[in-house]
Amino acid sequence: MTDDNKSRLHQMPGLSRRQILGGAASLSLAGGLSLAPNAVYAQKNGQLEVLMVNAMVSPTLKAILEKELEVKLIDGPFMSGTDTVSRLTAPGGARYDLMNSSFAFSSPVVMGAKAGAERVQAIDVSQIPNMKYINEPSKEGIGQRDGKVFMIPHSWGYDSILYNRAVVPDDDPYTHSWSLLFEDKYAGRIGWWDVAHQMLMAAGLYLGHKEPEKMDRAQLTEVGNFLIKKKKNVRTFFGTFAQGSNLLSGGEIDVCYGIVPMRNDLQKRGFNIAGAWPKEGVLSLISASYIPKESRNVKMAHAMIDVMLGKTYAQELANGSGYLSASTFAQEGLSDADKKKYGYGIFDGSVKHYQLKFPTSMNAWIETWSRVKSA
C-alpha cells in the first residue's frame, strides 16, 4: 500500500478519526436531544397526570374518575410513599398534576417546616364541595396551616397480620395480638416483611411502647434484641407483597405481615385468609391528596379530589379494594358484616389502630433492622 493511499484512507470524508468521533458525538446529541420534542413540559389538553397508590386508580375506579371528570387519566407507576415524596421534591419540580401518599409519613416533607416552605399549592376548598362528607376521624389527615389547606384525605389503609384460617383458628387468642407474628406457637410458619419501618413499629407496639415512632436508641436496641430472639420462628422474609401473597396462599407460611389490598386480593381469589385485629392496634395510614406547585391542570386536580370523596367513587373503593374511604358515602351501602370485615370499626373506635408515623430517627431504625436481619 502506498503512502498516498494510506493518507487518503485516513482523510476521506466519513472515515477520518476526527469525523468518526464527530459523527459519534452528533448521533449522541441526536439520540439525547432531538427526540425530545420540547424542552418545556408542555400541557396536554384533556389529560390529568397523577401519581397515586395503584388501588386508587384500579381499572374500575379509573373508569369512574375518567367518566366523572371527562378527562384521560395518566397514572404514573406508584412505588411507595418514599418514592412519591422524592418525586415531589425532585429537581425541576414534580411532573404530576395530583399526587397522594400517606399523610403521617409524607406531611413533614409536603408541608415543609414552616409557613411558606410548603412543596405544594394551597387547595381551594370551595372547589371541593364533597369535603363536607369527610368523616370525623379522617379529618386528622387534613394538612392545613394558617387557614390554608394543603392536603386532603381520601382513604385509609391499615396493616395487620394475615393468617391461614385452616391452620390458625379465628378464636385463637394469638390472633388478638401482634404476638401471632412473633411468638413461638406458629414457629416455622411465619413470614416477616423485609421493611424496617413497619416491622419495628409492630414490634414496638407489641412490646408496649405507646409511641413507637419516638423510640430512642436504647429502646430500639431492646426491640431489635426481641426480634433477633424471635427470628428463629420465621420461615422467610419477603420483599414484595406478591411474594408474601404467594407464600401464604401456597401454604409455605401460615402467618405474615400484610396490608389491606393483599388480604382483599387473596380473599377475592378464594383463599381462606383472614386479617387479625391486634389489641395493640392495626397500623393505619391515611392517604391524602396534594397538588404540586407545578401542576398544569389545577382546576381538574381539584375536581379529582372532589370526585374521590364523592358517592360513586367512595362506594366502589369500599367494595372493590378493601381500603376504607374517608367519605361518609362509603358506609351507606355496606352491611354491618362488611363494615366489620373491611375494618370500618377504625372509625367508630371498635377497632384499635395506631397511625404509621414517621420515626424521629429513621437511620437508627434501618440500622436496627439490618442488625436483626444479619443476626
Added chain:
Amino acid sequence: MADALTPPRQRLSKRQRRERTRKIALWSYVGFFYAFLYVPIALLIVLSFNNSDVVGLPLRGVTLRWYNEVFGSADLIRSIVNSALLGTVSAIVATTLALLLALGFRTDFPMKAWVMRMLLLPILIPGIVGGVVYLVTFGYGGMPFGVWTSTLPVHITWVLPFAFLTLFPRVHGLDPSLEEAATDLGATPFVAFRRVIFPLIKPGVIATAMFSFTLSFEEFIRTLFVIGSDRTVPVHLWTLLSDQAAPFLPAVGVVIMAVSIFASLIGFVLSAQADRGRAKVT
C-alpha cells in the same frame, strides 16, 4: 455349566477405568449444567398454564386464563410494546455509536485513554446513583419525562459501553491489510468500509445489537427515575407486585421470553446471512 458359557468378564485397565469415570463425571456435569440452565425456564412455561391462583406447584390443571389476563391488559401490552420499541431503538443507536467509536479508536489521538474511561463510566456507576443523576440532570434541564424523551437517552447511555466493549475487539482485530488492499485497488474509504469492513464485522454488529436490545429491555432502576407516567415491562411488573399476588407472572415471563427469542431468531438469521457473506469476501 452356565459359568462355562458366559464369556469371562474383561477386566478394565486402569486407564479405561479412569476414562470411564471421566466420562461419567463429564456427562453428569453437563446434565447438571443444562438442568440448572433450562429446568427453571421449563418450569416457568409449565406454571404459566397451571390452573392455580398460586405461583408454584402442585399443578392443578391446564388453563389459558393467565394468557388471557396478560393479553387482556392494555397497560401490560403497552408496556411490552414500549420495552420492545425502546430496546430496538436503543440497540440501533447504541450499536451505531459503538461502531463509529470502535472505528475511531483504531487510531491514536490525544486523551484517547481518558475518552475510553469516560465512555465506560456508566458501567461503573451503580444503577440507583445513575438514576438519581439522570433525574437531577433532566429535572434541571426541564426535559419532559417519557419513553422517548428521557428514557431513550438513558438507555443509550447505559447500553453504549457494553456495545462498545463487545464490538471494539472485533473491529480492533480486523486485519488492516484487507482495507488497505481495497483502497489500493481504488475503493474510496466509504466503499472499503461498506464492501470490505462491514461484511467482516457484521456478525459482531448483529450480536452487539441483540445484546444491547436485551440490556435495554430488562433495565429497571435507571428507567424508574426517568420514565414519568409511561411504563416499560420491568417498571409495570414492579407496580403490580407491590400489592397483589400476580399469579399471571409466569405467563408474562413466557411472553417476554417469546419476544426475546423472536429477536434472537432474527439476529441468528441475519448473522448466518452475514457469515455467508463474509465467507464470500474472504
